[in-house]
Amino acid sequence: MKNKKQKETLRKIFHYMRRYLWLFFLSVLCAVAVVALTLLFPILTGKAIDLIVAKGQVDFERLRMLVLQTGAVVLLTAILQWILNMINNTMTYRIVRDIRRDAFYNMGRLPLGYIDSHSHGDMVSRIIADVDTFADGLLMGMTQLVTGLMTILGTIGFMIMIDWRVTLVVILVTPLSMFVASFIAKRTFSMFQLQSQMRGKQTALIQETIANQKTVIAFGREQKQCEQFDEINENLRKCSLRATFFSSTVNPSTRFINSLVYAGVGVCGAILAMSGGISVGQLQAFLSYASQYTKPFNEISGVVTEMQNAIACAGRIFELIEAEPETPESPDCPALEAVKGHVIADHVSFSYHPDQPLIEDFCLDVTEGSRIAIVGPTGCGKTTLINLLMRFYETDKGAFFIDGQASRNVSRHSLRTSFGMVLQETWLRHGTIRENIIMGKPDATDEEVIEAAKASHAHSFIQRLPKGYDTIIGEDGGSLSQGQKQLLCITRVMLALPPMLILDEATSSIDTRTEMRIQKAFMAMSRGRTCFIVAHRLSTIEDADLILVMKDGKIIEQGNHETLLLQHGFYEQLYNSQFAH
Incomplete structure (x- = not known):
């Protein structure tokens, strides 16, 4: 049931993203260029190391050209990364604007019975706080998920080009990292969902208290309101702590597995380098690729956790957007004109x-x-x-x-x-x-x-x-x-x-x-x-x-x-x- 709800929420998110497909494709093109240039850097560095053979055996002419090429790659990568961030920010906040607008517009079309039977503070929390949380998760997903996946695929390709045997070591350990991230992410969704609900209750209580402060003071309810707030606040603390604790275990878990990958590459690569299978420069490039290969897993695991929170908040927003409005009127519905008052x-x-x-x-x-x-x-x-x-x-x-x-x-x-x-x-x-x-x-x-x-x-x-x-x-x-x-x-x-x-x-x-x-x-x-x-x-x-x-x-x-x-x-x-x- 939970997975079905998540899939349904994702489908609705993609519906809003579909309006900005041109920005998404532009983002993907920029991400491809950024990843390609980033992966080119270790190759240039490896070649530079191989030109420094020993004392008095340095090819300065070719080394100078490689340094200039490396500088150009770094500068172009920085420019494209800035453009990529601008595109992702533009797309994210346009989507968020549309969702918030639809939520507010639908709230204006809801029957009075719905407004009377739902907490006003919770509705405010959905439109403001939940949309902000969703925006953070979506932006992180747009920025890191696409580039992370491309980096993984790109590094595998470059590593295979250098030596397929060492690459095989990396690929065999990868599923373990993915399993750990997925295992924890599945268990954090319900916690983030509960956290979002408690945040809505807290907002509702705060709004009620502020709007009716005179009545609260007149009836001596200050202490009672504080006790009620403390109860909700404590429940929110517990929910947030559990959600944060489990989500925070993703990064160190995947980092441990990624360190194993790096160590495996280092040992296997060193053995091959000593036997003449690869050069020292290629070993250095391999280690750089191993580091770049594992880094996205850390980022993606963090993104997946953040996305669980964002999806939970998005689900609450879509509940408001899709709440049954007043019975719609037909387009040819007549208007009252020249009313006499009978x-x-x-x-x-x-x-x-x-x-x-x-x-x-x-x-x-x-x-x-x-x-x-x-x-x-x-x-x-x-x-x-x-x-x-x-x-x-x-x-x-x-x-x-x-x-x-x-x-x-x-x-x-x-x-x-x-x-x-x-x-x-x-x-x-x-x-x-x-x-x-x-x-x-x-x-x-x-x-x-x-x-x-x-x-x-x-x-x-x-x-x-x-x-x-x-x-x-x-x-x-x-x-x-x-x-x-x-x-x-x-x-x-x-x-x-x-x-x-x-x-x-x-x-x-x-x-x-x-x-x-x-x-x-x-x-x-x-x-x-x-x-x-x-x-x-x-x-x-x-x-x-x-x-x-x-x-x-x-x-x-x-x-x-x-x-x-x-x-x-x-x-x-x-x-x-x-x-x-």
Whole structure:
């Protein structure tokens, strides 16, 4: 199973490499030239030694020519080696760029259910840390594997040309070195795979702790978080130590065997030299070739070990790349146009888990321009209803219709741009205030931005910032208060003014006085637009055209505020519980 998984991962890596075959072939040509010139050096050195026969018997003229040739070979080898490294770096980091891009793009296409059920830190670790580790392994493989294999084949050819008997000694010992490297490499793959998984868990914990540091401190969880980190860190240490220990045994093991090869060549070559079978210069060349022949085995064994780590990381990356995206849309999928806001829910059913039903046989008919409030206890399905309306999740049964068109049959982009959302959880990216506001309308003018900010009552606090609308804020709003962040999110929607609005506890972090002003702004903004309001504070939805009271995924009551109070039902209980004295 493990070998099958490795082969499948390698096949995917070769798929990315196939885009840069021209660079690969160029790399191979350079590698051939580098190896050929490197192997030519011992020949020239051996000939130079044979020209130094004894005192007073040195052919300086030919020796001078050999020195010049040797210098030219060394210079050309250095230039070609630099070019080879540039080609391999270019190819490796283009492949890495493509893999990282595909991983990030696919993450944007994943259904919300996948994002909710997977650790965000682990996903970050796959795209950043695992791709970096894969890049290191791939670069080492490109740089050393090809040249190493060519060096082995080249040295065998040159040694056979000098004397086949000594070459036979070298070849007979070679399988032992390969067996040792393969034996250890097979056992390190699972260890590197576990190391990569533990690294992902560690990244996830660090990200969670940093993002929620205030909550951690408020609940006195610092020690607990440290203990949890220490546990993961210790497990990572053990995994890394085992993987590194076993992988580090490859090099000394192969070096020992290679030393045996070198000693065998030295003894056999010396015997032949004394009997006149080869010259002293040829013996020197043989020893150089024996050293060059064994060196790639050390490098290749290291590369194989590093590649095990890289393949393990690549497997995790491809899991993210190949995660099932949202159901693809057909190319001719129609777009919602000239949306009026007539929304129908036709016998909708949905559950996050098949054995735990949430929304069952939900029906609703919302006329265009209505203000619909959705209330109910926590967990009754209010936010889930919004997620289904926006197609963040797909319904199990039934469908939503927008102006008579089933939402599942229109493009997601046109559906989602038809809604303006202000959520209880704010989201602001690193950038200027203006960049955050114009997210839904990139071509907005400064006058439009200021007008929207004034309508949301955000203009006054923005002006007090060091650079006003050009003030750069950090990730998730930086030092802005929660209320200020929410005002910016409200401004963003007021600027875009889509035909339908969704307000999910949109004023939960704003003081009562500002909330009253914003409610008036919302009233003006929602005039003529279908508006869905999820609220816990019932005072904010008293003027809604229709209030849906949900419980256990079903609408148990509906009507306007006065009608529902007269029914003396569940809504009245909720209302009185908030205003009881």
